[in-house]
Amino acid sequence: MAGITIKDIASMAKVSTGTVDRVLHNRGGVSIQSKTKVEKALKKLNYTPNLVARGLALKDSYKIAIILPKFDQDEYWKQQIIGIKRAYKEIQNFGFTIKMYNYDFLHQGSLDAIIKRLKRHKVHAAIVAVESDQESKKLFCFLEDNHVFYIQINAHIERANPNFLSFVGQDSFQSGRLAAMLLNYACHINKDFAILHMEEYLATSPHLNKKQSGFLTYLEDQKLKSKVVIKHIQTVTQRDELRKVLKGILSKNKKLGGLFISTSRVHAVGEILIELKRTDIVLVGFDLLTENIEILKKYPKMFIINQNASLQGFYAMQFLFKHLMQNQNLEKIKYLPLDIVTKENLINHLHMQQRDKLISAKI
Amino acid sequence: MAGITIKDIASMAKVSTGTVDRVLHNRGGVSIQSKTKVEKALKKLNYTPNLVARGLALKDSYKIAIILPKFDQDEYWKQQIIGIKRAYKEIQNFGFTIKMYNYDFLHQGSLDAIIKRLKRHKVHAAIVAVESDQESKKLFCFLEDNHVFYIQINAHIERANPNFLSFVGQDSFQSGRLAAMLLNYACHINKDFAILHMEEYLATSPHLNKKQSGFLTYLEDQKLKSKVVIKHIQTVTQRDELRKVLKGILSKNKKLGGLFISTSRVHAVGEILIELKRTDIVLVGFDLLTENIEILKKYPKMFIINQNASLQGFYAMQFLFKHLMQNQNLEKIKYLPLDIVTKENLINHLHMQQRDKLISAKI
DNA sequence: AACTTTATCGTGTGCGCACACACAATTTTT
DNA sequence: AAAAATTGTGTGTGCGCACACGATAAAGTT
Numbered sequence: 001m002a003g004i005t006i007k008d009i010a011s012m013a014k015v016s017t018g019t020v021d022r023v024l025h026n027r028g029g030v031s032i033q034s035k036t037k038v039e040k041a042l043k044k045l046n047y048t049p050n051l052v053a054r055g056l057a058l059k060d061s062y063k064i065a066i067i068l069p070k071f072d073q074d075e076y077w078k079q080q081i082i083g084i085k086r087a088y089k090e091i092q093n094f095g096f097t098i099k100m101y102n103y104d105f106l107h108q109g110s111l112d113a114i115i116k117r118l119k120r121h122k123v124h125a126a127i128v129a130v131e132s133d134q135e136s137k138k139l140f141c142f143l144e145d146n147h148v149f150y151i152q153i154n155a156h157i158e159r160a161n162p163n164f165l166s167f168v169g170q171d172s173f174q175s176g177r178l179a180a181m182l183l184n185y186a187c188h189i190n191k192d193f194a195i196l197h198m199e200e201y202l203a204t205s206p207h208l209n210k211k212q213s214g215f216l217t218y219l220e221d222q223k224l225k226s227k228v229v230i231k232h233i234q235t236v237t238q239r240d241e242l243r244k245v246l247k248g249i250l251s252k253n254k255k256l257g258g259l260f261i262s263t264s265r266v267h268a269v270g271e272i273l274i275e276l277k278r279t280d281i282v283l284v285g286f287d288l289l290t291e292n293i294e295i296l297k298k299y300p301k302m303f304i305i306n307q308n309a310s311l312q313g314f315y316a317m318q319f320l321f322k323h324l325m326q327n328q329n330l331e332k333i334k335y336l337p338l339d340i341v342t343k344e345n346l347i348n349h350l351h352m353q354q355r356d357k358l359i360s361a362k363i
Numbered sequence: 364m365a366g367i368t369i370k371d372i373a374s375m376a377k378v379s380t381g382t383v384d385r386v387l388h389n390r391g392g393v394s395i396q397s398k399t400k401v402e403k404a405l406k407k408l409n410y411t412p413n414l415v416a417r418g419l420a421l422k423d424s425y426k427i428a429i430i431l432p433k434f435d436q437d438e439y440w441k442q443q444i445i446g447i448k449r450a451y452k453e454i455q456n457f458g459f460t461i462k463m464y465n466y467d468f469l470h471q472g473s474l475d476a477i478i479k480r481l482k483r484h485k486v487h488a489a490i491v492a493v494e495s496d497q498e499s500k501k502l503f504c505f506l507e508d509n510h511v512f513y514i515q516i517n518a519h520i521e522r523a524n525p526n527f528l529s530f531v532g533q534d535s536f537q538s539g540r541l542a543a544m545l546l547n548y549a550c551h552i553n554k555d556f557a558i559l560h561m562e563e564y565l566a567t568s569p570h571l572n573k574k575q576s577g578f579l580t581y582l583e584d585q586k587l588k589s590k591v592v593i594k595h596i597q598t599v600t601q602r603d604e605l606r607k608v609l610k611g612i613l614s615k616n617k618k619l620g621g622l623f624i625s626t627s628r629v630h631a632v633g634e635i636l637i638e639l640k641r642t643d644i645v646l647v648g649f650d651l652l653t654e655n656i657e658i659l660k661k662y663p664k665m666f667i668i669n670q671n672a673s674l675q676g677f678y679a680m681q682f683l684f685k686h687l688m689q690n691q692n693l694e695k696i697k698y699l700p701l702d703i704v705t706k707e708n709l710i711n712h713l714h715m716q717q718r719d720k721l722i723s724a725k726i
Numbered sequence: 727a728a729c730t731t732t733a734t735c736g737t738g739t740g741c742g743c744a745c746a747c748a749c750a751a752t753t754t755t756t
Numbered sequence: 757a758a759a760a761a762t763t764g765t766g767t768g769t770g771c772g773c774a775c776a777c778g779a780t781a782a783a784g785t786t
Binding site for chain 3 (some may be wrong): 382416420421422
Binding site (some may be wrong): 050052182188338351 | 414457538549660701710712
């Protein structure tokens with residue numbers, strides 16, 4: 001099955017390996033007769049290129065740009081980079097090189113500077129994480145004009161662009177549904193809920209809205225007559241403020257059974273509920289951050305929906321590899337699996353995180 | 364960082380590439396002076412071999428034996444093979460070849476025949492799935508004597524063998540704990556449970572026992588005063604028999620809230636409960652088989668703990684690769700993640716299965 | 727002194743591919 | 757008709773590595 005080389009093709013088609021190569025890569029300069037002969041042989045022997053040899057021959061000929069917001073501190077973006085590097089390690093010997101481009105999330109014109117640098121560096125493909133605004137349009141136009149294929153991560157911006165390959169990201173709607181289901185299963189008597197959006201930047205609100213509508217849709221589908229209180233909290237670092245809000249919700253809603261925190265700030269809520277001795281409330285939040293792991297161990301009934309951010313970067317790189325080197329057709333949308341983490345199965349997920357960290361440290 | 368080759372090492376140590384190669388592979392025939400010089404250079408430049416080039420140079424020099432029971436029909440074993448093939452596809456160009464060896468689970472002496480074939484074929488490494496009995500001991504001795512490294516999957520047989528690399532498999536105890544937790548969360552009023560072991564072959568009972576003790580341990584830890592009925596059903600294909608058992612359990616235990624089926628036969632239980640109009644009972648079972656997917660969609664409250672059998676084979680192959688080609692130290696035990704699948708997040712897991720099937724079809 | 731043996735080390739080749747270059751055959755231009 | 761441009765093909769090289777083979781020098785043997 002395997003082991004067919006261009007030599008085999010050449011000898012079957014009675015041409016040289018050079019001609020086979022020209023046909024394979026559409027380099028032109030081949031007569032119609034030779035071309036058809038080669039193509040027949042390719043089909044007959046079911047030729048697939050040896051990627052190992054190709055990678056060796058190519059040697060640093062695929063430059064990939066990674067375009068991310070400049071959030072050095074943020075664990076979420078750190079994990080993206082970990083995943084990207086993990087995939088990169090697997091494919092770097094195949095002739096790939098990556099280059100990071102970080103833009104300032106808040107500073108206008110920051111993306112313009114990136115575009116200038118991209119022009120100089122002549123990249124072949126890109127992984128892009130931008131929000132849907134005026135600036136990003138420029139970037140996509142640039143990529144289009146320069147025939148740079150790209151994968152979007154994090155935010156999916158609809159755009160009829162022939163160079164757009166895939167969106168890799170989380171299914172916010174489904175994760176909201178899942179959260180509602182978990183609360184419904186875990187809350188026995190009190191079936192009223194609250195949704196807390198804890199996020200300082202409004203830019204991420206599309207995600208949060210999708211989570212919210214997923215949550216509400218589930219309750220409707222199940223025909224549950226639950227009351228749902230919805231709050232948006234922008235002052236995420238101020239503990240007192242949060243305590244006040246929580247107290248308010250608890251006192252006004254006597255039948256409250258669960259809280260859905262649509263971001264990764266669930267640990268703050270958990271700590272306050274322990275203070276207030278209201279750990280009867282079931283919690284659902286996102287992301288296996290260090291703080292969330294700690295609270296998950298302590299808090300009686302709590303679920304973390306883990307989006308495994310590192311997988312997002314990992315899949316994005318892997319998709320590029322598949323496209324550039326294997327001519328594989330990619331799914332236009334790739335949703336990450338939604339892992340449900342509790343005290344009981346936490347250890348398995350920690351193992352996987354550990355591995356990621358080890359790998360990224362080595363790079 | 365990367366891009367250091369043996370040439371660089373050779374020129375820094377002022378020896379030839381041949382000598383560097385001899386040091387790298389402990390081939391001997393190198394003076395102490397040269398060896399230390401080379402080793403210094405290796406450390407200083409932080410050399411890592413280019414696996415792509417190595418794979419090209421090696422060309423079919425790693426023969427790997429896959430030793431599995433002959434269960435062509437069983438979906439579980441099919442998935443193992445899918446995972447193995449998926450990993451194989453990723454590494455086949457690196458000079459690996461695999462060969463399947465299927466033994467008859469029930470037939471005495473079947474493993475002996477395998478050993479004879481292994482002797483002829485001169486394999487370098489193996490992935491082994493055997494139960495702990497007399498026969499398997501012979502196999503392990505053979506592997507040991509012939510310096511064949513091996514990974515165990517499915518069943519972990521303790522053995523002080525220098526050629527044993529890793530066990531890759533499921534954490535049965537934890538999966539039992541997880542099942543108990545799910546039932547505890549999902550059952551609101553009736554906190555009595557039943558455990559059903561539905562399995563014709565007694566050989567797999569060590570797994571089932573571990574699941575059972577994990578289940579019971581959780582209940583103890585939580586100080587729940589639940590009654591737990593335990594039944595072992597060997598006549599798994601006879602629907603009437605099963606109906607009788609279920610009816611018996613239901614009539615005798617009025618406070619029954621959930622059923623834990625320790626195998627993949629949960630679909631049969633679900634169908635009967637629908638017939639009996641007792642879908643108030645919460646179900647927990649294993650494995651995303653086609654039948655289980657169907658019942659999962661229909662049944663009101665049900666969890667599938669998915670062990671992702673294909674991952675088991677996948678990791679096993681990947682471990683061999685890491686060991687043989689990257690000299691990486693392997694974890695002695697690698698547990699698979701326990702995915703919790705419900706109606707709501709089913710779609711994500713189906714995507715992954717789909718991908719696996721596509722890949723395996725191509726091979 | 728003329729050998730053989732042994733330890734140590736360098737060189738060369740090929741893995742399969744991409745690509746540059748050389749050269750021949752053919753067509754177009756002068 | 758000769759010169760120039762174009763097209764079609766074959767050959768050669770290198771990517772980094774593993775490994776066979778041969779070369780060299782030192783040590784041992786007759």
